[in-house]
Amino acid sequence: MTDRIITEKRDGIGWLTFNNPARHNALSFDMWSAMPDVFADFDRDEDVRVIVLAGAGGKAFVSGADISEFEDKRAEAEAITRYDEAADRAFSALRGARKPTVAMIRGYCIGGGLAVALGCDLRFASAESRFGIPAARLGLGYQYPGLSKLVATVGHAFAREILFTARQFDATEAAAMGLVNRVVASDELDAFVARTAAAIAQNAPLTIQAAKLAIDAAIQDESERDLAAVEQAVNACFGSEDYAEGRRAFVEKRRPAFRGR
Numbered sequence: 001m002t003d004r005i006i007t008e009k010r011d012g013i014g015w016l017t018f019n020n021p022a023r024h025n026a027l028s029f030d031m032w033s034a035m036p037d038v039f040a041d042f043d044r045d046e047d048v049r050v051i052v053l054a055g056a057g058g059k060a061f062v063s064g065a066d067i068s069e070f071e072d073k074r075a076e077a078e079a080i081t082r083y084d085e086a087a088d089r090a091f092s093a094l095r096g097a098r099k100p101t102v103a104m105i106r107g108y109c110i111g112g113g114l115a116v117a118l119g120c121d122l123r124f125a126s127a128e129s130r131f132g133i134p135a136a137r138l139g140l141g142y143q144y145p146g147l148s149k150l151v152a153t154v155g156h157a158f159a160r161e162i163l164f165t166a167r168q169f170d171a172t173e174a175a176a177m178g179l180v181n182r183v184v185a186s187d188e189l190d191a192f193v194a195r196t197a198a199a200i201a202q203n204a205p206l207t208i209q210a211a212k213l214a215i216d217a218a219i220q221d222e223s224e225r226d227l228a229a230v231e232q233a234v235n236a237c238f239g240s241e242d243y244a245e246g247r248r249a250f251v252e253k254r255r256p257a258f259r260g261r
Contacts, residue, residue, distance in 0.1 A: 001034050002028075002030040002031060002033075003019065004018070004020045004028060004034075005017070005018060005031055006019045006056070007038055007041070007042075009042075009045065009048055011198060011201065012047060012048065012050065012197075012198070012202075013049070013050055013051075013052055013194075013197045013198070014042040014048040014050070014052070015051075015052050016035075016051065016053045016054070017053075017054050017055065017056050018031065018054070018056060020056070020066070021055075021056045021057025021058075023066055023068070024055075024057075024059060024060035024107070024108050025057065025063060025113070026062065026063050026064055026065060026066035026067070026068075027064070027087075027112055027116075028069055029066075029069055029083060029086060032083075032087045032089075033090075035089075035090035035094065036089050036090060038093075039051070039093040039096075039097050040093065042097070042099065043098050043099060049099060049200065049201035049202075049205055049208075049260075050100050050102065050200040051097060051099055051100070051101045051102065052101075052102045052103075052104055052193060053102065053103050053117075054106075054193075055105075055106065055107065058106060058107065059107040059108065060106075060107040060108035060109070060110075060113070061103065061106060061107060061108065061113055061116075061117065062109065062116055062117075063108045063109075063110045063111070063113055064110045064111030064112045064113050064134075065087075065112045087112070091119055091146075094116065094119040094120070095119050098209055099205070099209070100121045100122070100208055100212060101122070102121065102123075102124065102196070102197055103116070103117040103120040103122070103123045103124070104189060104190075105117060105126065105129050105180065106125070106128075106129060107128065107129055108129075109125070109131050110132050110133070110134065110168070111132070111135070114131055114132070114133055115146045115149075118149045118153055122181050122196075123180040123181055124180065124181055124182050124183075124184060124189065124193050125171050125174065125175075125180045125182075125183050125184070126183070126184060126185070126186040127171050127184070127186060128171065128186055129170075129171045129174070129180075130168045130170060130171075131168065131171075131173075131174045131179060131180075132166065132167060132168040132169060133150075133166065134166045135163065135166065136163060136164065136165075136166040137166045147159070148221075153178060154177045154178050154179055155177075158177040158178075158179075162177075171183045202258070203258065204237070204240075204242045204243075204246060204256070204258045204260075205242070205258060205260035206233070206236055206237045206240050206242055206261075207242075209233055210230065210233035210234045213226075214230045214233075214234075217230055240261060241261050242256075242258045242259060242260065245257060245258060246258070
């Protein structure tokens with residue numbers, strides 16, 4: 001683990017905070033390396049129903065990869081491979097999280113930071129947030145998985161604009177493109193995300209997991225879809241104690257107490 005990632009669990013919510021504010025929460029090698037263990041821990045904990053990702057310091061969600069490390073950690077072929085494998089494992093852990101993920105975006109959400117946000121199920125941003133992928137200004141290439149997620153989220157026309165211009169977009173533009181779900185005043189963002197995450201945490205975990213699998217399958221290439229897993233997850237809902245609890249709670253006109261089993 002690293003002190004550049006802070007984790008907390010409270011009230012059914014797992015919080016992951018990127019803690020590198022001196023560099024606008026740019027992701028360092030140790031941060032990439034720690035992320036899989038964080039998501040594995042959240043996934044194992046039955047009390048965690050939803051995962052929120054945020055940035056420390058109030059000025060950035062994540063401003064991209066920490067380029068200051070590249071001279072040491074991405075200067076030679078072997079080092080580049082090791083670095084890229086750590087980042088790939090981090091993204092795989094994020095995308096593979098069984099529980100819904102929420103990006104709470106305040107300030108800069110740039111490059112790899114935007115890729116992290118796109119890996120989340122929901123994105124809520126403060127009004128002053130800024131978004132962009134500056135790869136074309138740096139000579140970088142983006143791999144297919146990340147670009148396919150961008151296209152699935154905003155469509156090919158906006159994806160071309162984001163990538164070809166390499167400019168920064170404000171929160172209003174990001175919302176218009178569908179890059180974020182909702183824009184909230186900065187002083188209201190924490191409370192809004194906490195309320196939304198709490199509402200998700202109170203719902204039936206198995207239903208949400210099944211929905212997450214089905215939605216992910218819908219935007220995947222057809223050859224990659226695991227529809228059998230989706231069907232299995234749906235059937236698990238109907239065979240669960242939570243389904244019986246939901247029916248009882250409806251009849252008794254009370255809030256159901258779901259247990260994820």
